[in-house]
Amino acid sequence: MASTQSVDGNGRGSVRKVAAAALPEKQVIRVRAPLTGELLGEVPVLSAEQVQATVDRARAAQKAWAELSFAARGAKILGFRDALVDHAEELVELMARESGKPRQEGILHEVAIVADIATHLAKVSAGILAPEKRSSHFFPYSLAVVEYVPRGVVAVIGPWNFPLQLNLRDALAAVMAGNAVVVKPSEVTPLIMLRAKQIWDACGMPEDLLGVVTGFGPTGSALIDAGVDLVIFTGSVATGRKVAAACGERLIPCVMELGGKAPLIACADCDVERTAHAIVSGGFANSGQVCISVERVYAHSDIYEELVDRVSELANKLRFGDPVEDFADYGAITFPKQIEVAERLIADALGKGAELRAGGKRVQGVPNAFEPTVLANCDHSQLVMTEEIFGPIVPFMRVSSADEAIRLANDSHLGLNAYVFTEDPERGREIAGKIQAGSVMINDVLINAAIGETPFGGIKQSGFGRVRGPEGLRQMCHPKTVCYERFKMPRQHPLAFPYTERTYTFLLRALRSLYRKGGALERLRRWL
Numbered sequence: 001m002a003s004t005q006s007v008d009g010n011g012r013g014s015v016r017k018v019a020a021a022a023l024p025e026k027q028v029i030r031v032r033a034p035l036t037g038e039l040l041g042e043v044p045v046l047s048a049e050q051v052q053a054t055v056d057r058a059r060a061a062q063k064a065w066a067e068l069s070f071a072a073r074g075a076k077i078l079g080f081r082d083a084l085v086d087h088a089e090e091l092v093e094l095m096a097r098e099s100g101k102p103r104q105e106g107i108l109h110e111v112a113i114v115a116d117i118a119t120h121l122a123k124v125s126a127g128i129l130a131p132e133k134r135s136s137h138f139f140p141y142s143l144a145v146v147e148y149v150p151r152g153v154v155a156v157i158g159p160w161n162f163p164l165q166l167n168l169r170d171a172l173a174a175v176m177a178g179n180a181v182v183v184k185p186s187e188v189t190p191l192i193m194l195r196a197k198q199i200w201d202a203c204g205m206p207e208d209l210l211g212v213v214t215g216f217g218p219t220g221s222a223l224i225d226a227g228v229d230l231v232i233f234t235g236s237v238a239t240g241r242k243v244a245a246a247c248g249e250r251l252i253p254c255v256m257e258l259g260g261k262a263p264l265i266a267c268a269d270c271d272v273e274r275t276a277h278a279i280v281s282g283g284f285a286n287s288g289q290v291c292i293s294v295e296r297v298y299a300h301s302d303i304y305e306e307l308v309d310r311v312s313e314l315a316n317k318l319r320f321g322d323p324v325e326d327f328a329d330y331g332a333i334t335f336p337k338q339i340e341v342a343e344r345l346i347a348d349a350l351g352k353g354a355e356l357r358a359g360g361k362r363v364q365g366v367p368n369a370f371e372p373t374v375l376a377n378c379d380h381s382q383l384v385m386t387e388e389i390f391g392p393i394v395p396f397m398r399v400s401s402a403d404e405a406i407r408l409a410n411d412s413h414l415g416l417n418a419y420v421f422t423e424d425p426e427r428g429r430e431i432a433g434k435i436q437a438g439s440v441m442i443n444d445v446l447i448n449a450a451i452g453e454t455p456f457g458g459i460k461q462s463g464f465g466r467v468r469g470p471e472g473l474r475q476m477c478h479p480k481t482v483c484y485e486r487f488k489m490p491r492q493h494p495l496a497f498p499y500t501e502r503t504y505t506f507l508l509r510a511l512r513s514l515y516r517k518g519g520a521l522e523r524l525r526r527w528l
Protein backbone atom coordinates (compact mmCIF):
# COMPACT_ATOMS: atom_id res chain seq x y z
CA MET A 1 0.00 0.00 0.00
CA ALA A 2 2.98 2.32 0.29
CA SER A 3 2.57 3.11 -3.38
CA THR A 4 -0.78 4.77 -2.78
CA GLN A 5 0.48 7.52 -0.53
CA SER A 6 0.70 10.74 -2.39
CA VAL A 7 0.17 13.35 0.29
CA ASP A 8 3.04 15.27 1.70
CA GLY A 9 3.83 14.65 5.33
CA ASN A 10 2.87 18.23 6.12
CA GLY A 11 -0.56 17.71 4.53
CA ARG A 12 -0.21 20.93 2.57
CA GLY A 13 -1.21 19.17 -0.56
CA SER A 14 1.90 19.47 -2.66
CA VAL A 15 2.25 16.57 -5.05
CA ARG A 16 4.63 13.74 -4.36
CA LYS A 17 4.46 11.15 -7.09
CA VAL A 18 5.05 7.63 -5.91
CA ALA A 19 4.98 4.26 -7.62
CA ALA A 20 1.71 5.36 -9.21
CA ALA A 21 3.69 7.60 -11.50
CA ALA A 22 4.32 4.57 -13.67
CA LEU A 23 0.60 3.90 -14.11
CA PRO A 24 -1.16 4.90 -17.32
CA GLU A 25 -3.31 8.02 -16.97
CA LYS A 26 -6.67 6.26 -16.62
CA GLN A 27 -5.30 4.27 -13.70
CA VAL A 28 -4.55 7.39 -11.71
CA ILE A 29 -6.93 9.63 -9.78
CA ARG A 30 -5.86 13.24 -10.08
CA VAL A 31 -7.15 14.90 -6.91
CA ARG A 32 -7.81 18.59 -7.36
CA ALA A 33 -8.88 21.24 -4.84
CA PRO A 34 -12.54 21.95 -5.68
CA LEU A 35 -12.11 25.65 -4.97
CA THR A 36 -8.94 26.44 -6.89
CA GLY A 37 -8.41 23.48 -9.21
CA GLU A 38 -4.92 23.04 -7.74
CA LEU A 39 -3.57 19.51 -8.25
CA LEU A 40 -3.23 18.08 -4.75
CA GLY A 41 -2.07 14.57 -5.46
CA GLU A 42 -2.17 11.54 -7.68
CA VAL A 43 -3.50 8.31 -6.34
CA PRO A 44 -3.39 4.95 -8.08
CA VAL A 45 -6.46 3.02 -9.10
CA LEU A 46 -5.79 -0.37 -7.57
CA SER A 47 -6.37 -3.50 -9.56
CA ALA A 48 -8.44 -6.43 -8.31
CA GLU A 49 -5.18 -8.31 -7.56
CA GLN A 50 -3.86 -5.43 -5.45
CA VAL A 51 -7.17 -5.25 -3.57
CA GLN A 52 -7.07 -9.00 -2.98
CA ALA A 53 -3.51 -8.77 -1.66
CA THR A 54 -4.56 -6.02 0.77
CA VAL A 55 -7.47 -8.12 2.05
CA ASP A 56 -5.18 -11.15 2.42
CA ARG A 57 -2.67 -9.17 4.46
CA ALA A 58 -5.48 -7.77 6.61
CA ARG A 59 -6.79 -11.28 7.21
CA ALA A 60 -3.36 -12.45 8.33
CA ALA A 61 -2.97 -9.46 10.67
CA GLN A 62 -6.42 -9.99 12.19
CA LYS A 63 -5.51 -13.29 13.84
CA ALA A 64 -3.01 -11.85 16.31
CA TRP A 65 -5.13 -8.73 16.83
CA ALA A 66 -8.22 -10.75 17.79
CA GLU A 67 -6.14 -12.53 20.45
CA LEU A 68 -5.53 -9.24 22.27
CA SER A 69 -7.72 -8.26 25.22
CA PHE A 70 -10.11 -5.34 24.85
CA ALA A 71 -7.86 -3.35 27.16
CA ALA A 72 -4.85 -3.94 24.90
CA ARG A 73 -6.80 -3.08 21.74
CA GLY A 74 -8.23 -0.01 23.44
CA ALA A 75 -4.78 1.19 24.51
CA LYS A 76 -3.53 0.91 20.92
CA ILE A 77 -6.55 2.73 19.54
CA LEU A 78 -6.09 5.51 22.06
CA GLY A 79 -2.50 5.80 20.80
CA PHE A 80 -3.85 6.28 17.28
CA ARG A 81 -6.33 8.84 18.60
CA ASP A 82 -3.51 10.79 20.24
CA ALA A 83 -1.53 10.77 17.00
CA LEU A 84 -4.56 12.04 15.07
CA VAL A 85 -5.11 14.80 17.59
CA ASP A 86 -1.41 15.75 17.34
CA HIS A 87 -1.90 16.10 13.56
CA ALA A 88 -5.28 17.85 13.86
CA GLU A 89 -4.32 21.13 12.21
CA GLU A 90 -2.59 19.42 9.34
CA LEU A 91 -5.60 17.14 8.78
CA VAL A 92 -8.00 20.06 8.93
CA GLU A 93 -5.94 21.95 6.37
CA LEU A 94 -5.80 18.99 4.03
CA MET A 95 -9.59 18.61 4.29
CA ALA A 96 -10.03 22.33 3.64
CA ARG A 97 -8.08 21.85 0.41
CA GLU A 98 -9.42 18.50 -0.69
CA SER A 99 -13.09 18.99 0.33
CA GLY A 100 -13.31 22.76 0.53
CA LYS A 101 -14.91 22.52 3.96
CA PRO A 102 -14.49 25.24 6.62
CA ARG A 103 -11.79 24.60 9.16
CA GLN A 104 -14.21 24.68 12.08
CA GLU A 105 -16.15 21.86 10.47
CA GLY A 106 -12.91 19.97 9.82
CA ILE A 107 -12.12 20.13 13.52
CA LEU A 108 -15.59 19.52 14.94
CA HIS A 109 -17.24 17.20 12.40
CA GLU A 110 -14.19 15.20 11.48
CA VAL A 111 -11.18 15.10 13.83
CA ALA A 112 -13.04 15.70 17.11
CA ILE A 113 -15.76 13.16 16.32
CA VAL A 114 -13.17 10.53 15.37
CA ALA A 115 -11.21 11.27 18.57
CA ASP A 116 -14.41 10.85 20.56
CA ILE A 117 -15.35 7.63 18.76
CA ALA A 118 -11.93 6.15 19.61
CA THR A 119 -12.22 7.25 23.25
CA HIS A 120 -15.76 5.93 23.60
CA LEU A 121 -15.05 2.60 21.91
CA ALA A 122 -11.96 2.01 24.03
CA LYS A 123 -14.13 2.49 27.13
CA VAL A 124 -17.31 0.60 26.30
CA SER A 125 -16.43 -2.23 23.91
CA ALA A 126 -15.47 -4.79 26.56
CA GLY A 127 -18.85 -4.38 28.25
CA ILE A 128 -20.93 -4.34 25.07
CA LEU A 129 -19.17 -7.35 23.56
CA ALA A 130 -18.87 -9.35 26.79
CA PRO A 131 -20.26 -12.90 26.58
CA GLU A 132 -23.86 -13.06 27.82
CA LYS A 133 -25.46 -15.95 29.71
CA ARG A 134 -28.92 -16.96 28.51
CA SER A 135 -31.18 -19.69 29.85
CA SER A 136 -33.69 -21.74 27.88
CA HIS A 137 -37.25 -22.16 29.08
CA PHE A 138 -37.97 -24.79 26.41
CA PHE A 139 -35.15 -27.07 27.57
CA PRO A 140 -34.60 -25.84 31.13
CA TYR A 141 -31.56 -28.07 31.67
CA SER A 142 -29.70 -26.13 28.96
CA LEU A 143 -27.79 -22.89 29.51
CA ALA A 144 -26.08 -20.86 26.82
CA VAL A 145 -23.40 -18.26 26.44
CA VAL A 146 -23.66 -15.83 23.54
CA GLU A 147 -20.21 -14.73 22.46
CA TYR A 148 -19.55 -11.82 20.10
CA VAL A 149 -17.00 -13.17 17.67
CA PRO A 150 -15.20 -10.81 15.27
CA ARG A 151 -16.22 -11.47 11.69
CA GLY A 152 -12.72 -11.30 10.19
CA VAL A 153 -12.12 -8.61 7.57
CA VAL A 154 -14.60 -5.75 7.35
CA ALA A 155 -14.83 -3.66 4.17
CA VAL A 156 -15.71 0.01 4.65
CA ILE A 157 -16.75 1.80 1.45
CA GLY A 158 -17.13 5.50 2.03
CA PRO A 159 -18.46 8.71 0.45
CA TRP A 160 -16.75 12.08 -0.02
CA ASN A 161 -18.73 14.35 2.28
CA PHE A 162 -17.07 13.40 5.61
CA PRO A 163 -13.97 11.66 4.27
CA LEU A 164 -12.20 11.21 7.61
CA GLN A 165 -15.08 10.78 10.04
CA LEU A 166 -17.22 8.27 8.17
CA ASN A 167 -14.38 5.97 7.12
CA LEU A 168 -12.73 5.96 10.54
CA ARG A 169 -16.04 5.75 12.41
CA ASP A 170 -16.66 2.30 10.97
CA ALA A 171 -13.00 1.26 10.74
CA LEU A 172 -12.39 1.92 14.45
CA ALA A 173 -15.53 0.07 15.52
CA ALA A 174 -14.55 -2.88 13.33
CA VAL A 175 -11.03 -2.98 14.72
CA MET A 176 -12.10 -2.49 18.35
CA ALA A 177 -14.40 -5.51 17.94
CA GLY A 178 -11.38 -7.59 16.87
CA ASN A 179 -11.59 -7.37 13.08
CA ALA A 180 -9.19 -6.15 10.45
CA VAL A 181 -10.54 -3.51 8.08
CA VAL A 182 -10.00 -2.42 4.50
CA VAL A 183 -11.28 1.05 3.61
CA LYS A 184 -12.19 2.14 0.10
CA PRO A 185 -12.38 5.94 0.31
CA SER A 186 -14.28 7.96 -2.28
CA GLU A 187 -12.34 8.76 -5.44
CA VAL A 188 -13.36 12.40 -4.89
CA THR A 189 -11.50 12.73 -1.57
CA PRO A 190 -8.98 9.89 -1.15
CA LEU A 191 -6.05 11.91 0.22
CA ILE A 192 -7.30 12.42 3.76
CA MET A 193 -7.77 8.69 4.40
CA LEU A 194 -4.33 7.98 2.96
CA ARG A 195 -2.87 10.53 5.35
CA ALA A 196 -4.76 8.90 8.23
CA LYS A 197 -3.23 5.58 7.16
CA GLN A 198 0.26 7.09 7.30
CA ILE A 199 -0.48 8.29 10.84
CA TRP A 200 -1.80 4.83 11.73
CA ASP A 201 1.38 3.16 10.51
CA ALA A 202 3.65 5.69 12.20
CA CYS A 203 2.03 5.39 15.63
CA GLY A 204 2.69 1.69 16.06
CA MET A 205 -0.62 0.20 14.96
CA PRO A 206 -0.28 -3.16 13.16
CA GLU A 207 0.13 -1.87 9.59
CA ASP A 208 -1.83 -4.51 7.72
CA LEU A 209 -4.75 -4.39 10.15
CA LEU A 210 -5.97 -1.30 8.28
CA GLY A 211 -5.74 -1.37 4.51
CA VAL A 212 -6.71 1.51 2.24
CA VAL A 213 -7.57 0.71 -1.37
CA THR A 214 -7.99 3.63 -3.75
CA GLY A 215 -9.88 3.75 -7.00
CA PHE A 216 -13.30 4.23 -8.55
CA GLY A 217 -16.41 2.02 -8.31
CA PRO A 218 -14.70 -1.11 -9.71
CA THR A 219 -12.16 -0.98 -6.86
CA GLY A 220 -15.07 -1.02 -4.39
CA SER A 221 -16.55 -3.90 -6.34
CA ALA A 222 -13.23 -5.76 -6.23
CA LEU A 223 -13.15 -5.29 -2.47
CA ILE A 224 -16.53 -7.02 -2.12
CA ASP A 225 -15.24 -9.80 -4.39
CA ALA A 226 -12.09 -10.27 -2.33
CA GLY A 227 -13.77 -12.44 0.28
CA VAL A 228 -14.49 -9.87 3.00
CA ASP A 229 -16.81 -10.88 5.84
CA LEU A 230 -18.94 -7.74 6.24
CA VAL A 231 -19.47 -4.64 4.11
CA ILE A 232 -20.31 -1.28 5.64
CA PHE A 233 -21.36 0.94 2.78
CA THR A 234 -22.05 4.66 3.05
CA GLY A 235 -23.11 6.40 -0.14
CA SER A 236 -25.92 6.99 -2.58
CA VAL A 237 -29.07 4.90 -2.96
CA ALA A 238 -28.11 4.04 -6.55
CA THR A 239 -24.70 2.63 -5.61
CA GLY A 240 -26.16 1.07 -2.47
CA ARG A 241 -28.44 -1.05 -4.64
CA LYS A 242 -25.44 -2.38 -6.58
CA VAL A 243 -23.41 -3.02 -3.44
CA ALA A 244 -26.29 -4.78 -1.68
CA ALA A 245 -26.89 -6.91 -4.79
CA ALA A 246 -23.20 -7.87 -4.93
CA CYS A 247 -23.25 -8.74 -1.22
CA GLY A 248 -26.46 -10.75 -1.73
CA GLU A 249 -24.87 -12.68 -4.56
CA ARG A 250 -21.96 -13.63 -2.28
CA LEU A 251 -24.12 -13.90 0.88
CA ILE A 252 -21.99 -11.33 2.68
CA PRO A 253 -23.81 -9.36 5.38
CA CYS A 254 -23.91 -5.63 4.73
CA VAL A 255 -24.92 -2.38 6.35
CA MET A 256 -26.37 0.28 4.07
CA GLU A 257 -26.00 3.93 5.10
CA LEU A 258 -27.65 5.71 2.18
CA GLY A 259 -29.27 9.00 1.30
CA GLY A 260 -31.54 11.23 3.34
CA LYS A 261 -34.27 13.81 2.83
CA ALA A 262 -34.63 15.03 6.41
CA PRO A 263 -37.87 16.91 7.06
CA LEU A 264 -38.07 19.58 9.74
CA ILE A 265 -41.49 20.24 11.23
CA ALA A 266 -41.79 23.72 12.71
CA CYS A 267 -44.89 23.70 14.91
CA ALA A 268 -47.02 26.77 15.58
CA ASP A 269 -45.59 27.02 19.10
CA CYS A 270 -41.91 26.72 18.15
CA ASP A 271 -39.36 29.30 19.25
CA VAL A 272 -38.88 30.98 15.86
CA GLU A 273 -35.43 32.40 16.58
CA ARG A 274 -34.10 29.09 17.84
CA THR A 275 -35.70 27.18 14.96
CA ALA A 276 -34.28 29.60 12.40
CA HIS A 277 -30.71 29.20 13.71
CA ALA A 278 -31.13 25.41 13.75
CA ILE A 279 -32.40 25.39 10.15
CA VAL A 280 -29.44 27.46 9.02
CA SER A 281 -26.86 25.20 10.66
CA GLY A 282 -28.78 22.04 9.75
CA GLY A 283 -29.25 23.13 6.14
CA PHE A 284 -25.98 24.85 5.34
CA ALA A 285 -23.26 23.10 7.38
CA ASN A 286 -20.80 21.53 4.92
CA SER A 287 -22.76 23.41 2.24
CA GLY A 288 -25.67 21.03 2.78
CA GLN A 289 -23.59 18.03 1.74
CA VAL A 290 -24.73 16.02 4.73
CA CYS A 291 -26.98 12.95 4.59
CA ILE A 292 -28.97 14.33 7.54
CA SER A 293 -29.12 17.97 6.35
CA VAL A 294 -32.41 19.78 6.80
CA GLU A 295 -33.71 19.16 3.27
CA ARG A 296 -37.31 20.41 3.60
CA VAL A 297 -39.18 22.50 6.17
CA TYR A 298 -42.88 22.18 6.92
CA ALA A 299 -43.75 25.36 8.82
CA HIS A 300 -47.11 26.05 10.43
CA SER A 301 -48.83 29.01 8.77
CA ASP A 302 -48.87 30.93 12.12
CA ILE A 303 -45.06 31.23 12.07
CA TYR A 304 -44.31 30.53 8.39
CA GLU A 305 -43.56 34.08 7.17
CA GLU A 306 -41.52 35.04 10.22
CA LEU A 307 -39.48 31.85 10.01
CA VAL A 308 -38.78 32.12 6.26
CA ASP A 309 -37.74 35.76 6.69
CA ARG A 310 -35.41 35.03 9.57
CA VAL A 311 -33.79 32.00 7.91
CA SER A 312 -33.28 34.03 4.71
CA GLU A 313 -31.71 36.86 6.70
CA LEU A 314 -29.33 34.48 8.49
CA ALA A 315 -28.49 32.63 5.24
CA ASN A 316 -27.55 35.92 3.58
CA LYS A 317 -25.14 36.64 6.44
CA LEU A 318 -23.10 33.44 5.94
CA ARG A 319 -19.62 34.33 4.69
CA PHE A 320 -18.01 32.55 1.78
CA GLY A 321 -14.23 32.16 1.73
CA ASP A 322 -11.35 29.86 0.94
CA PRO A 323 -11.21 27.73 4.10
CA VAL A 324 -7.47 27.30 3.64
CA GLU A 325 -6.97 31.04 3.93
CA ASP A 326 -9.60 32.20 6.39
CA PHE A 327 -12.30 31.15 8.82
CA ALA A 328 -15.14 31.21 6.33
CA ASP A 329 -18.64 29.89 7.11
CA TYR A 330 -18.76 28.00 3.85
CA GLY A 331 -16.32 27.03 1.13
CA ALA A 332 -16.52 24.84 -1.92
CA ILE A 333 -19.00 22.27 -3.10
CA THR A 334 -16.76 19.22 -2.80
CA PHE A 335 -18.20 17.34 -5.75
CA PRO A 336 -18.98 19.94 -8.43
CA LYS A 337 -21.70 17.77 -10.01
CA GLN A 338 -23.82 18.64 -6.96
CA ILE A 339 -24.01 22.21 -8.27
CA GLU A 340 -25.74 20.97 -11.40
CA VAL A 341 -28.19 19.08 -9.16
CA ALA A 342 -28.84 22.25 -7.13
CA GLU A 343 -29.38 24.36 -10.28
CA ARG A 344 -31.75 21.79 -11.77
CA LEU A 345 -33.81 21.56 -8.56
CA ILE A 346 -34.00 25.34 -8.15
CA ALA A 347 -35.08 25.85 -11.77
CA ASP A 348 -37.74 23.15 -11.41
CA ALA A 349 -39.06 24.69 -8.18
CA LEU A 350 -39.14 28.25 -9.53
CA GLY A 351 -40.92 27.00 -12.64
CA LYS A 352 -43.61 25.46 -10.43
CA GLY A 353 -44.33 28.48 -8.25
CA ALA A 354 -41.57 28.59 -5.62
CA GLU A 355 -40.08 31.95 -4.58
CA LEU A 356 -36.36 32.57 -4.18
CA ARG A 357 -35.71 34.27 -0.83
CA ALA A 358 -31.91 33.91 -0.59
CA GLY A 359 -29.01 32.74 -2.73
CA GLY A 360 -29.90 30.68 -5.77
CA LYS A 361 -26.65 30.83 -7.73
CA ARG A 362 -22.92 30.12 -7.73
CA VAL A 363 -20.77 32.49 -5.70
CA GLN A 364 -19.71 35.23 -8.08
CA GLY A 365 -16.41 34.41 -9.76
CA VAL A 366 -16.12 31.05 -7.97
CA PRO A 367 -17.45 28.24 -10.16
CA ASN A 368 -17.43 25.53 -7.48
CA ALA A 369 -19.13 27.35 -4.62
CA PHE A 370 -22.89 27.86 -4.22
CA GLU A 371 -24.75 30.43 -2.16
CA PRO A 372 -26.91 29.28 0.75
CA THR A 373 -30.34 29.20 -0.86
CA VAL A 374 -33.80 29.58 0.66
CA LEU A 375 -36.93 28.75 -1.31
CA ALA A 376 -40.45 29.57 -0.13
CA ASN A 377 -43.87 28.51 -1.39
CA CYS A 378 -42.72 24.97 -2.11
CA ASP A 379 -44.85 21.86 -2.43
CA HIS A 380 -44.46 18.21 -3.33
CA SER A 381 -44.94 18.82 -7.05
CA GLN A 382 -41.43 20.30 -6.95
CA LEU A 383 -38.47 17.94 -7.09
CA VAL A 384 -36.65 19.98 -4.45
CA MET A 385 -39.16 18.63 -1.89
CA THR A 386 -38.87 14.99 -2.93
CA GLU A 387 -35.34 14.31 -4.31
CA GLU A 388 -32.20 14.34 -2.18
CA ILE A 389 -30.55 17.75 -2.71
CA PHE A 390 -27.17 17.22 -0.99
CA GLY A 391 -26.43 20.90 -1.43
CA PRO A 392 -27.13 24.27 0.25
CA ILE A 393 -30.85 24.64 -0.42
CA VAL A 394 -33.59 24.82 2.21
CA PRO A 395 -37.13 24.72 0.75
CA PHE A 396 -40.12 25.79 2.86
CA MET A 397 -43.70 24.57 2.60
CA ARG A 398 -46.60 26.09 4.51
CA VAL A 399 -48.83 23.67 6.47
CA SER A 400 -51.96 24.22 8.52
CA SER A 401 -51.49 21.47 11.13
CA ALA A 402 -48.96 19.11 12.63
CA ASP A 403 -50.89 16.18 11.16
CA GLU A 404 -50.49 17.60 7.67
CA ALA A 405 -46.76 18.08 8.32
CA ILE A 406 -46.39 14.48 9.53
CA ARG A 407 -48.19 13.15 6.45
CA LEU A 408 -45.92 15.16 4.15
CA ALA A 409 -42.77 14.25 6.13
CA ASN A 410 -43.64 10.58 5.64
CA ASP A 411 -44.37 11.07 1.94
CA SER A 412 -40.80 10.11 0.96
CA HIS A 413 -38.87 7.08 -0.21
CA LEU A 414 -36.15 8.03 2.31
CA GLY A 415 -36.15 7.87 6.11
CA LEU A 416 -32.85 8.73 7.75
CA ASN A 417 -33.24 11.72 10.10
CA ALA A 418 -36.12 14.05 10.93
CA TYR A 419 -36.54 17.12 13.13
CA VAL A 420 -39.40 18.57 15.17
CA PHE A 421 -39.42 22.05 16.70
CA THR A 422 -41.99 22.80 19.39
CA GLU A 423 -41.97 24.28 22.89
CA ASP A 424 -44.17 21.42 24.10
CA PRO A 425 -41.89 18.43 24.82
CA GLU A 426 -44.78 15.97 25.06
CA ARG A 427 -46.19 17.07 21.72
CA GLY A 428 -42.68 16.81 20.26
CA ARG A 429 -42.40 13.20 21.41
CA GLU A 430 -45.85 12.43 20.07
CA ILE A 431 -44.98 13.84 16.63
CA ALA A 432 -41.58 12.09 16.66
CA GLY A 433 -43.37 8.81 17.27
CA LYS A 434 -45.37 9.23 14.07
CA ILE A 435 -42.46 10.10 11.78
CA GLN A 436 -40.95 7.36 9.65
CA ALA A 437 -37.20 7.79 10.17
CA GLY A 438 -34.21 6.08 11.78
CA SER A 439 -33.73 9.05 14.14
CA VAL A 440 -35.79 12.07 15.14
CA MET A 441 -34.40 15.05 17.02
CA ILE A 442 -36.61 17.46 18.94
CA ASN A 443 -35.40 21.08 18.99
CA ASP A 444 -31.95 20.22 17.68
CA VAL A 445 -30.29 19.20 14.42
CA LEU A 446 -27.49 16.96 13.15
CA ILE A 447 -25.86 16.03 16.45
CA ASN A 448 -27.39 12.57 16.79
CA ALA A 449 -24.87 11.28 14.23
CA ALA A 450 -22.12 12.13 16.72
CA ILE A 451 -23.67 10.39 19.72
CA GLY A 452 -21.78 7.21 20.51
CA GLU A 453 -24.42 5.67 22.73
CA THR A 454 -27.22 5.46 20.15
CA PRO A 455 -27.60 3.61 16.85
CA PHE A 456 -27.51 5.59 13.62
CA GLY A 457 -29.05 4.56 10.30
CA GLY A 458 -32.13 4.71 8.16
CA ILE A 459 -35.31 2.99 7.11
CA LYS A 460 -36.98 2.78 3.67
CA GLN A 461 -34.39 3.49 0.95
CA SER A 462 -32.10 5.25 3.43
CA GLY A 463 -30.73 1.81 4.18
CA PHE A 464 -30.62 -0.87 6.82
CA GLY A 465 -28.41 -2.03 9.63
CA ARG A 466 -26.94 0.42 12.11
CA VAL A 467 -23.62 2.02 12.94
CA ARG A 468 -22.72 3.50 16.35
CA GLY A 469 -24.26 2.50 19.66
CA PRO A 470 -24.16 -1.05 21.00
CA GLU A 471 -26.19 -2.12 17.94
CA GLY A 472 -23.49 -0.89 15.56
CA LEU A 473 -20.63 -2.41 17.51
CA ARG A 474 -22.32 -5.80 17.82
CA GLN A 475 -22.93 -5.79 14.10
CA MET A 476 -19.16 -6.01 13.64
CA CYS A 477 -19.35 -9.49 15.20
CA HIS A 478 -21.40 -12.56 14.69
CA PRO A 479 -23.20 -13.74 17.80
CA LYS A 480 -22.12 -17.29 18.53
CA THR A 481 -24.19 -19.45 20.84
CA VAL A 482 -22.47 -22.06 23.00
CA CYS A 483 -24.92 -24.30 24.90
CA TYR A 484 -24.07 -26.39 27.91
CA GLU A 485 -25.96 -28.38 30.56
CA ARG A 486 -27.25 -26.78 33.71
CA PHE A 487 -27.26 -30.24 35.26
CA LYS A 488 -26.21 -33.67 34.07
CA MET A 489 -28.74 -35.32 31.77
CA PRO A 490 -29.16 -39.09 31.28
CA ARG A 491 -26.89 -40.52 28.58
CA GLN A 492 -29.89 -41.04 26.33
CA HIS A 493 -32.15 -38.00 25.99
CA PRO A 494 -35.71 -39.07 26.97
CA LEU A 495 -37.22 -37.36 23.92
CA ALA A 496 -34.72 -38.67 21.35
CA PHE A 497 -34.95 -41.97 19.44
CA PRO A 498 -36.74 -44.33 19.60
CA TYR A 499 -40.03 -42.45 19.05
CA THR A 500 -42.90 -44.26 20.80
CA GLU A 501 -46.56 -43.78 21.48
CA ARG A 502 -45.69 -43.19 25.12
CA THR A 503 -43.35 -40.24 24.40
CA TYR A 504 -45.79 -38.87 21.82
CA THR A 505 -48.63 -38.92 24.35
CA PHE A 506 -46.36 -37.31 26.93
CA LEU A 507 -45.51 -34.49 24.50
CA LEU A 508 -49.16 -33.93 23.60
CA ARG A 509 -50.14 -33.69 27.27
CA ALA A 510 -47.23 -31.41 28.02
CA LEU A 511 -48.18 -29.16 25.09
CA ARG A 512 -51.75 -28.87 26.38
CA SER A 513 -50.84 -28.28 29.97
CA LEU A 514 -48.01 -25.81 29.27
CA TYR A 515 -49.26 -23.65 26.42
CA ARG A 516 -52.64 -22.49 27.62
CA LYS A 517 -53.73 -19.41 29.49
CA GLY A 518 -53.02 -20.05 33.15
CA GLY A 519 -51.10 -23.19 32.15
CA ALA A 520 -48.11 -24.69 33.87
CA LEU A 521 -45.61 -22.62 31.87
CA GLU A 522 -46.98 -19.37 33.27
CA ARG A 523 -46.59 -20.82 36.76
CA LEU A 524 -43.15 -22.24 36.00
CA ARG A 525 -41.83 -19.06 34.45
CA ARG A 526 -41.07 -17.38 37.72
CA TRP A 527 -38.80 -20.32 38.62
CA LEU A 528 -36.84 -20.33 35.35
Ligand code: NAD
Binding pocket: 157, 158, 159, 160, 161, 162, 166, 184, 185, 186, 187, 215, 216, 217, 218, 219, 220, 221, 234, 235, 236, 237, 238, 239, 240, 242, 243, 256, 257, 258, 259, 260, 290, 291, 388, 390, 416, 458, 462, 463
Ligand atom coordinates in the same frame (compact mmCIF):
# COMPACT_ATOMS: atom_id res chain seq x y z
P1 NAD B 1 -21.54 7.10 -4.13
O1 NAD B 1 -22.60 6.10 -3.97
O2 NAD B 1 -21.36 7.74 -5.45
O3 NAD B 1 -20.10 6.49 -3.74
C1 NAD B 1 -19.84 5.93 -2.46
C2 NAD B 1 -18.66 4.98 -2.57
O4 NAD B 1 -19.03 3.84 -3.33
C3 NAD B 1 -17.43 5.56 -3.28
O5 NAD B 1 -16.28 5.19 -2.57
C4 NAD B 1 -17.48 4.89 -4.64
O6 NAD B 1 -16.23 4.76 -5.28
C5 NAD B 1 -18.02 3.51 -4.26
N1 NAD B 1 -18.61 2.75 -5.36
C6 NAD B 1 -19.17 3.21 -6.50
N2 NAD B 1 -19.64 2.18 -7.24
C7 NAD B 1 -19.38 1.04 -6.53
C8 NAD B 1 -19.64 -0.34 -6.76
N3 NAD B 1 -20.27 -0.77 -7.84
N4 NAD B 1 -19.25 -1.22 -5.80
C9 NAD B 1 -18.64 -0.81 -4.67
N5 NAD B 1 -18.35 0.49 -4.42
C10 NAD B 1 -18.73 1.41 -5.33
O7 NAD B 1 -21.84 8.19 -3.01
P2 NAD B 1 -21.16 9.61 -2.81
O8 NAD B 1 -21.58 10.51 -3.92
O9 NAD B 1 -19.71 9.45 -2.53
O10 NAD B 1 -21.84 10.10 -1.44
C11 NAD B 1 -23.02 10.85 -1.41
C12 NAD B 1 -24.17 10.00 -0.92
O11 NAD B 1 -23.84 9.38 0.30
C13 NAD B 1 -25.42 10.82 -0.65
O12 NAD B 1 -26.55 10.16 -1.18
C14 NAD B 1 -25.50 10.82 0.87
O13 NAD B 1 -26.80 11.00 1.39
C15 NAD B 1 -24.91 9.51 1.21
N6 NAD B 1 -24.42 9.50 2.59
C16 NAD B 1 -25.07 8.76 3.51
C17 NAD B 1 -24.64 8.77 4.83
C18 NAD B 1 -25.34 7.93 5.90
O14 NAD B 1 -24.78 7.77 6.96
N7 NAD B 1 -26.53 7.43 5.66
C19 NAD B 1 -23.55 9.54 5.19
C20 NAD B 1 -22.91 10.29 4.23
C21 NAD B 1 -23.35 10.27 2.92
